[in-house]
Amino acid sequence: MSSAELKQRLLQVIGSIPKGRVSTYGDIARMAGAPNHARFVGTLLKNLPTGSKIPWQRVINSKGEIAFPAGSDNWIRQQQRLLAEGVVLTGGKVSLRQYRWQP
DNA sequence: CAAATGACGTAGC
């Protein structure tokens, strides 16, 4: 499979995360049938066009943390978008027990 | 073409 195809599959998976739920880089890669590509999910989101419909805020790391440096503008932006849809961060982290999405 | 990079994950201590 080419990386362009994988890219589309990853975006499809991310786009299917329900509002108010989250998923991790690793889970997304696995769901797209490409384990070992967690990092690619990140490099992919980084290059998203401004105003994309992709719910990038629902993607966090395996520890339940927002991947950006805590307190950075991006971190705050993501936290706001999560709060706006009902995902609460306690102690700077999302409770994967509660919000992690698995089909 | 070699080396560095990165919105990651996991094992080991």
Next chain:
DNA sequence: TGCTACGCCATTT
């Protein structure tokens, strides 16, 4: 519980 080391691999330098 926290930190360090690796493994990983598309992209970028």
